[in-house]
Amino acid sequence: MNEEQEINADEVTNDSQASEEETNISDSTQLEVSEFADKKTLGFGFWLATFWLVLISFLAVFSPILPFKDADKNYIAYEQKENPLTGKVQERPVQPPYAPSGEHWLGTDQDARDILSRTIEGARISLAVGALTALFGMIVGGTLGMIAGYFKGILDKIVGAIFLVVLSFPGLILAILIVALLDRSLLTISVTLGILGVAPIGRLARAQTLSFSEREFVMAAETLGAKKSRILIKELLPNVLIPMSTLAMLVIAVAIVGEGTLAFLGLSVQNSATWGKLILTGSGLSTLESSPWVAFVPMGFLFLTVASFNYLSDRIRDYFDVRDIFVTRD
Amino acid sequence: GGSDDDSSSSSDSSSASEATESSSESSASEAAEEAEETEEAPAEEEAEEEAEAPIVQDQEESVLEPVFGGTLRWGLEAEVDGINPTASALSAPGLTMMNAAFDTLAAYDVDGNTVPHLAESFSSSADCKTWSMKLRDGITFHDGTPLNTEAVSVNFLAQYGDPLVGLAVRPYYSADEPITIVDDLNMNFNLTDANCNWPSALTGQLGAIGSPTWIAAAQDDPTLDQQPVGTGPFIFESRVQDQVTRFVRNANYWGGDVYLDAVEFYPVTDGDIRTSLLLEGELDAQATTNVESIASLAENDSITQVLDDTGDESFLMLNSSKAPFDDIRARQAITHATPRDNYNTLINLDVTRKADQMFTPESPYYNPDIVQLSDRPDLAGPLVDAYCSDNPNNCTSGKINIEYQYSGPSVVGERIADLLSEGWADFFNVTVQVLPQDAHIQEAALGIYNSIGWRQFGAVDPGIDRVWLLCRAIGGISLNWPRYCDEDRDALILQADAAATTEEKIPLYQELSKMINEEYLYVFYHHTLWSLALRDGVENVCGAKTLEGVSLRCQVNGRSFFQSTFIAD
Amino acid sequence: MLHETDSANNILELSDYRVGFRTERGLAKAVDGVSLSLKRGSTLAIVGESGSGKTVLNRGIMGLLGANIIEGGSAKFQGEELVNTNRQKLWGTKMAMIFQDPMTSLNPVMKVGNQVSEPLRLHQGMSRKEARDRTVELFTLVGIPEPAKRFGEYPHQLSGGMRQRVMISIALAIEPDILIADEPTTSLDVTVQKYILDLLVDVQSKSNMSMVIITHDLGVARGRADEIMVMYGGRIMEKAPSETVFQEMKHPYTQALLSSIPRLNDPKHTRLTPIEGFPPDIVDGPQGCKFAARCKYAQDTCLTLAPEETTIDKHTYFCHFPVGTDAGSEALKSNEDKGFTAAGLRIKSKGEVV
Amino acid sequence: MAGSGNNHLRTEFDDVLLSVENLVVEFSSGRKNKVHAVSDVSFDIRKGETLGIVGESGCGKSTTAKAIVQLPKPTSGKVEYEGTDLTKLDKEGMRQKRPSIQMIYQDPISSLNPRRTVFNIVNEGTRVWSTEHSQQQETKVEEMIQAVGLDPNEARVRRPHEYSGGQCQRISVARALVLDPQVIICDEPVSSLDVSVQARILNMLQDMKDEYGLTLLFISHDLSVVKNVSDRVAVMYLGKICEIGDGDVIYDNPAHPYTRLLLAAIPDPDNKHSQNSDVLEGELPSPLNPPSGCRFRTRCPRATEKCEAEEPTFEQVGNSDHWVACHFPHIDNELDAPTSDEGQFIEGNTEDEILWPPAD
């Protein structure tokens, strides 16, 4: 040991030797439980959630070339049966929905369509809505928020007021208004939900920018002579991006729920199976009574996806120690 | 008119013109059935019968002794925004409530003949252009105003002048002097065209007479539309919109004893829920076209259903005044592409009967030669190609761009839209639009639509259905929803109106059906099956009679009379 | 011996007292075998670098560390064994604590007066009025101006020094047998710090309670404590009456600590002598002397063998080659000659680290 | 103390690198209120000199430092660097000057961008100032990282949170030095560090200063530290300087009552002032509404009506580099110091020093 140390000592300065040692030692010397909790690992749940999201995204993207049943085809089965009204026995269609079976793993809906296929079809819409919404919110809200938070002054006041107005506007009503009066295309719905995401993301970006711009490293960059634009992009953006993207994940979750809510009110993307629509279709009293799977299968998918996004967001927030609390509501 | 939607979650037949309903004569109907049977080859008979078995259940009078008392709780499929026959566009639920508070001047008897009801008698001039009506004496409205010709004229003029209801009135009466008051009880109606079956026009909304005082007041204060005052068996008591509208017994009803203490109408838009409320005894009766409900009620012994599918037809309606359906090739193509079999299997559980025309096979006017070529996508392709090469602007990637509207939101509506779009997908790019019912009807009336789910025709007297077809019905707002004008067809209709007997009318209406079929304006799905479902103990719904003792037709598109009903338990 | 078992006279007796935290990496031995005894009415100052286990030691004694710990050895309070027992009954009656940051250790949503009178009412059965009067009295005692008015104020309305005085009056309200003050002045300005420390010493001497003052600043301890204990890596390095530590320290760590801080009496630009290296890992620490890796005196024995306790008079230390002894001087000299210590630390003559 | 006047400025020297004259910084607070954070502060620093500023928390030390680099621009006053008044420069002009005046901050963690690698952080200055990326610059950055005692290769992959506080402070120093600055402003660079680490950083600063010929402005609330590193010391109270001059002189003979009280409170084991029995009364007044006249008068044992009415200006104490702004300074100490009860601590009595560190 002695020898080794000596050789080392010749090569590197004492301090860098020390530095090696030091980084091995956890530098947590405060008496705080949180310091010692396993927050720097993402945990099993994180990977589980990621796995689910990757799986569902994979299925959604590649569903056209995967060997699933045709989501739009009516797989009607027939049998000899008595007409309840005329009393005659005849070849009559078995009344769908059909329960889960080898043929239809997760059953069919009232129109004898394969629920698994339709749910995966629904994932396409839901994920697309989620992604577009988050993208819109990040780009518009993030840009506005960061500019407001960094340049402050009148710009900040104006942007802040805009955010406040949007926030105090009942979101779902706004969504219904726009969707009811324009059209029910994927884009309209995404943009509408995206508008709702702009204010929270923007406010977060603003707050984060504001608090980071008060941190000394920003001042340090300024004393180095960095221009504002450079500071904004090089110093602030990387810091704002993580909280923003964790919020964006929640925005995705909220957008998926929002789409579902709209669908539940009969206002979602037309001509496509969306999760909300599938749940709505199955949630009538008689369908629920006789064939709960029609509603519960898409609900399960929706739940897992929303929960995964929520959980990921939560874990990442913990991991990067983002202090803001995000709250979703619907 | 109305939506195609069989679910009860949207209300169906509606609009001003619902006021005009009529009947087919049952004698004629029987005759036709016989004729049909003799014509058919015996070998084919069974199959034919199986597919086309009539599902009309006979109405019965109660054998029990009527008892007084009780409240009848009636489930409606939707709330209405007013119950004023002169101003509101009454849909099926509206007409149901109307029957509690108002009486119509005429009504259909069990055989489908028009008989005087609130009026004492009708008589026409020889050319069937002037009709005289005599009112019964001594009838008063709930507010004490006497029923006289003055009152009727106030009603008539209010309807005539109403921008919407007037559409079903103005074109058919002389513009100078539509009515002439003779004395307190006698008056004349002056028609523009000969119509030997005119009183049937007074069996619906247009025949319902409200108190003139109330009508005048309601014109100033439209909120009074919610508080009807008529001559009917029940007097309006209270109304909480979307919850309950309550009428109480009219002790001085001119038509005799009224047994129930009160009738309450509960709008419950979800068919499942309404049915379940009925099964649980929370409701006593409902009318529905929801096939699932009908099937499940049929299996329940404690429910009696009065079924009838001779009423209106459900179909897809095309707007011939707007591209692309101004081109018959597009209309033909969509007819061929429509998956009617799937529709009937999935939406109607194959319980209802497929329709090709507005008459059921039992009708004397039924034209057995007419076949609508749906479910034939093979025929659609060439037509679409041809259309698109002529009108590239209305096509995208070789498919015709169309819009499909239905009234909602409704689960069944959504399912139908999915099903249809799926069937059309190879030839059409479909944009689906859901509209609340009133907007839905408005857009139809204004012709701002491509294709729309709808329900109408099948009036007991087919003459009534002319309002949907005549060229003169086309205007800024139009009841000729497809905005299709054919003068030959008009001539045919007027000829049928002027005909006095069924025999004269048969070839005319058969020809009319053929013309409609060839114009491809309506893609018929099925004959709407109406069910009046009553829980055990609700008795004698079908026992209403005129003062003269003629039994009235119990169910017309889901509505009935309340004066004879009593609750036995 | 460091811990004369004079139970009658000793309020606190620790023997091989240990506290470990269960962590992911293993057991973090924050306090690793501490033995000491504290006389009734005397004051002990515990000094050491950050992370040396001062706080853990004291909270361990109080039983305020939560469930995640493993306690070992023995700790007797007034003759009663504390280790692995529930110490709740001592709280608010026999023991009192004062924390480092007076802002965070006062409940921000309670009036300061109520925070002081709470133990009075809970444990001494005083009525609201009595408790209030007593509180005002205590406020006067610790030099809070306008005590009656302050009673109804919230912590944030007070300055740091005032808050710390409130903390002291809470401690006094309990009338404890022992008062533990964990870095009571670190967050305060020097001028306030002096006042608070003097106040503490003043009340302690008046009420004859025992006191433990924790600090990382040797200067604070001087003149205010009867004894000073220097801790490092969870262990005691040296313990002696106050002046002895300054005058005749035996442990190289104590020496190093003192020479690493700038001194007022040094002329400007006096080069400092830092302690090289970093504190030991408490999970997977060194075998021998904890300080060996950073010690100029370190020899091979130091790396393998933990030093035994040496007690001369009231002066106790744990070192193989104590400062000022022959062994020590020799060890240093040999290291200087070699140019590095047994742990590989490079030094140049005169004890300066390269 | 509230000293005003510029008597103490050393205009006679031509190697004054940075000179601050009548610096005022006010922050608006609420509607009409103003925080008088720094009021009429003047001092100068000669090339290669270290000026230390001490004072209680909130007295305006950091604000002064920031005002020098114009972040934010001071409310009024002059900040002259190499003859240029920085307050008069436009944005770009100031930007051009920035590399010459660098700062090191109190919180080593918060002054480094947590999302960038340490190498990147140190490299930022060269990136900002050079249009293209050259190998030469990289080498310089590496050298600098090595100079502060860190491994450049590790620095390429590690982020600040992977380093300890002391190491982070080294990174800050490297970052500041990369641009070859003339002046470095250190705002409490060691306050958040443990005692043993503190010594290392102080030594390193001294080494860097010697090696690169730096001029330092050193801010701290720890008087021992300030005394150790500084050539001159300025004592601040509530936004004003009350005493300024050679460090050793001031520590030996504090003339201002506040300086005396401050010194007395230092918990240094061998503090010769600790016997001073005056106590600092009351609380620090609010900078929102500072007292008239001498700002220290509300807590000063010597205060009279004059102090309330009239603001003292800087006067020289004796002949040495020692200036005080007080109507009633403790000048007599300097004249007959040994007679006081502090006599035993007077220089020359080196008993303690023999023991500290003990001779081997």
Added chain:
Amino acid sequence: MPKPIRRLIGLLGLLTIVSMVTFGAMNFLGDPLFNILGPVAADVDNPESLKVIEEAKAQYHLDKSLPERWARWAWDFVRGDFGVQFSSSGQPPVSDLIKERLPRTLELMAVAQIIAVSLAIPWSVLAASRANRRTDKISTITAFAFVSIPSFAMAVILFYFFSVQWDLLPDTYTATDPFWGISHDHRLIQLILPGFTLGIGSAAAYQRLLRTDLITTLQQDFILMAKSKGVSKRRVLYSHALRPSLFSMITLLAINIGFMIGGSLVVEQFFRIPGIGSAVVEATLREDFPVVLAIVMIVSAGFMVFNYLADYLYTLIDPRVRNEDTSKPRKITSMGM
């Protein structure tokens, strides 16, 4: 000007902007005339209709400019006149509709929030006092699951189990009972499921916030201080730790209450409660803009008022806020609809 008044004025300004935006958007989105008169509005060839159109234009000031119309509307609104409904038969005042429907929504909201808060507090205290132990982990997972279930799904789930499967609660939801009527028992039963549907999600959200805050609080020195003063565990939890931990939860509560007027819409729809939520859906679809406008204003005002109230609640809970010298409560970024 005192701060509360300044804030109030700010809120009013905000409300004004909201109303202008909504007012403008609605006129931009649809022709009000069409909405008042229905198809007649397009029937310009017919002199009868034309007359009606002219009359309506005059009656509703549609011949005036947009700003003037907004000003008239605002003036009426301030005086409590919300205008009339655009419905094809009659124009009953909007206030009738609101009067009829708002109480139902408020009742639902109150039930839901009472459920939510009374679940959340003991739940959080339990979890926080056992932080990171099994009880806490399970409750955290549960809370996570509940916040991830959208209210429409929650409605279906609760309904399926409690009404359909186990038959414990009615499976038919009709708000046909008179609201304040005699059959109030029945009404309450009808509120159980909708109340829980809204309440459970909120409870879980509150739990997540309150638990985190409680854990943070419980780590603070003043909790140790309280313990070392000999305060009992229960008392430490409820009277020392709870109060300073309520910040985030109150913020969310305010946001929730403010928004639930609009947010209960799905639940109202599902359980057929003719409240303000279902009114706004119907009105939107029918383009009954005065109703939508009135409801938007009510919801926005509710949102703002409750946020305003929350700020006052803070000052009750935390004296630091009163003097505004605290670090603000933790930032809550609320995302939702």
